[in-house]
Amino acid sequence: MADFSWNTQSPLQKALVAGRHGVASAQAGVTLVEVRDLVLVQVMARRGKAADTAKAAKKLFGVDAPSTPKAVAGKTATLVWSGPDQFTVLAPRTDESSQIDAMSQAFSGSASLSDQSDGRCLIRVSGPRGRDAIAKFSSLDLHDAAFPVGAAANTAVDHTAVNFYREANGADGHPVYSMLVFTSFADSLWHTIVDSSLEYGVDTSRTRAAA
Structure with a gap:
């Protein structure tokens, strides 16, 4: 009888290559993080x-x-x-x-x-040019007056359904946006965000959810 073992892995296991991508300036314009656990x-x-x-x-x-x-x-x-x-x-x-x-x-x-723990992927976008990168693939108005901290929306990116919301600003004072997407579309969305961020320089990584 075949011996099966089930190992949980990230839907971005292959797509997420940690490090700097695009413009290699002193400070990345965009920070892109997969939040796990x-x-x-x-x-x-x-x-x-x-x-x-x-x-x-x-x-x-x-x-x-x-x-x-x-x-x-x-x-x-x-x-x-x-x-x-x-x-x-x-x-x-x-x-x-x-x-x-x-x-x-x-x-x-x-x-x-x-x-939905294994059916969704959480991607977080921040940094001084994070809003500019998102504007390339989303029609949401992310101006502070229209989309303040705590705002949320159900939207679509390249025909992919996304639960989009704004968290508290980061330690650097810049907006932090989170996107919940079905795992089967996470790879595609990740590449879209990376491609939209290359001209600003983007740091990519993964982290565990903070308790």
């Missing part, structure tokens, strides 16, 4: 249970679940709006089974859950 769960309120779902989210995460296109940071997770009466929970992976069990208990009777 995440638990991602889609929470969808059942019919007539939106209020109960919101109450459960507040109790579990310490913040109000987003009811409009926003991303909010809770005590153990970030909640990103993904549609009417639904949001995605992103949390650093500690003990995945217990994390999902806790959510299952919290939302029992009020919402349906879908574990």
Whole structure:
């Protein structure tokens, strides 16, 4: 009998070549990072249970679940709006089974859950020219007045669905944008971002989700 072993690997295992690409200036204009070791769960309120779902989210995460296109940071997770009466929970992976069990208990009777941990890839774009690079492949208006910290949108890049949101500014003061994409399209999106960033110089790497 054949012996099968399952090894989890990044959808960007081949595409992500860490280091500097494009213009080799002193400071890269764009920083591009794959964020790994995440638990991602889609929470969808059942019919007539939106209020109960919101109450459960507040109790579990310490913040109000987003009811409009926003991303909010809770005590153990970030909640990103993904549609009417639904949001995605992103949390650093500690003990995945217990994390999902806790959510299952919290939302029992009020919402349906879908574990997307191995089905999505999180890509983060930042740096002084990050916004310029994104403007090459996205029609979103990323001006601070139109897309402030905490804003979110469901959009498409080259016919690829992307959950897009803005995190808190980085230590350098520049905007930080995160993109959630299905793993099967992550390779394509990654190359698109790299190609759009080459003229500014881009540093690429991967990191673990911070607890």
